[in-house]
Amino acid sequence: MSDDLKSEVVNTGTNRRRFLQWTLGGLLFGGFVVAANVVLRYLMPTPPRLEKADEVAIPVSQIPPGSSLMLKHQGSPVLAVHTDQGISAFSAVCTHLGCLVKWMPGEKIFYCPCHAGKFDSTGQVVAGPPPEPLHPVKFEIVDDNIIFL
Ligand code: FES
Structure with missing residues (x-):
């Protein structure tokens, strides 16, 4: 195998590895954001609208x-x-x-x-x-x- 071909094979493997690392990182980050949103909504629920406004x-x-x-x-x-x-x-x-x-x-x-x-x-x-x-x-x-x- 020539040196050029070896270099191309190595570069392709490195690019694939980087792509998979970024994809996995993105998925983990997205999962973290979704989980954090669920936890925050559980701890700080949105209050419902009131029927009457400031009546005494x-x-x-x-x-x-x-x-x-x-x-x-x-x-x-x-x-x-x-x-x-x-x-x-x-x-x-x-x-x-x-x-x-x-x-x-x-x-x-x-x-x-x-x-x-x-x-x-x-x-x-x-x-x-x-x-x-x-x-x-x-x-x-x-x-x-x-x-x-
Ligand atoms: S029971 Fe948890 S906020 Fe009312």
Whole structure:
């Protein structure tokens, strides 16, 4: 085999090796980016849109028995519910990692969809990883209006 032919064979092998190294590196980097995105979305979920914007007073009739209303008060999401015990309101921010909880009228619990945290109708933790109860939000009922304090 001539020296020119040997050199060409060696160069082809080197180019193929470099191509495979770059391709493998790109695939590993892409996999890392996808995995990091999944982990970040798990740890910092996107909050859902709120139905009401910064209202401090809402008519009681907007929360019929058995229903709930998500609203924003002083810049924070609040979930007001009307149970058999009456109306109550809690911060809708889960005490685990800050996802928004929602009221499940059938089970009469607050449910956090991020890690399956569950709170009873008084805000106490009944299942899942939340370390403390939901934070209550103070309000008064004046002339059939719920006034958040
Ligand atoms: S954020 Fe984890 S259970 Fe609510």
